[in-house]
């Protein structure tokens with residue numbers, strides 16, 4: 001049986017007595033890539049923030065590697081996130097007065113345990129692999145959106161997380177840059193990192209093993225398409241489009 005990386009039971013979240021997530025049950029297996037889709041306002045970001053410990057649900061259970069997350073103090077939660085979780089958002093949120101490389105190494109210093117040289121070398125290896133080593137010392141205003149999103153992946157991966165979370169991670173990119181960034185994400189997933197992405201881009205979701213569709217804060221359906229291979233990309237995208245049509249997306 002697959003090991004469950006993330007297990008969510010009867011998750012509810014209210015904002016001012018307004019139910020935004022209702023009785024959500026789902027799990028993400030270790031090494032799985034799951035995408036969450038649904039209309040704007042259906043609760044995707046709220047769900048991602050709750051399961052990644054950035055926000056607290058109103059009720060329910062969230063287990064990460066079998067550990068009940070909601071019993072953790074804020075400090076314990078922060079440590080869990082730094083040690084085991086990586087995050088990418090639509091916009092990188094990099095600090096303006098630091099270089100790209102200094103932004104990337106930041107979470108490694110927050111976590112501690114490795115020396116400066118080791119961390120810097122690791123960041124350089126990642127930037128090299130993602131083709132952005134030449135912007136290492138640039139200011140964030142001197143790089144393109146695609147370069148910045150690659151840098152965001154480097155920052156998310158600097159502490160070797162078990163799971164990579166993304167909230168519309170390609171939302172600000174054009175379609176060719178989206179595919180390049182998703183090639184990297186597919187590779188990271190093949191190497192063993194679990195991925196949970198929220199997206200409204202069917203081509204991004206078509207990279208996932210499984211897609212969960214949210215409607216008005218509830219899970220409406222899910223589609224399992226299995227591990228991504230470049231050779232069946234078009235077939236997957238077609239399957240996705242058909243299913244999304246049925247969801248009235």
Ligand SMILES: Nc1ncnc2c1ncn2[C@@H]1O[C@H](COP(=O)(O)OP(=O)(O)O)[C@@H](O)[C@H]1O
Pocket residue numbers: 015016020038039040041042043044045046047
């Ligand atoms: N901090 C908040 N306070 C009040 N309402 C919120 C807050 N965050 C989100 N909401 C509401 O919750 C609903 C779901 O939001 P969100 O999770 O951002 O949806 P999605 O990411 O699917 O577009 C929306 O109606 C939104 O207005």
Ligand SMILES: [Mg+2]
Pocket residue numbers: 044045046
């Ligand atoms: Mg959102």
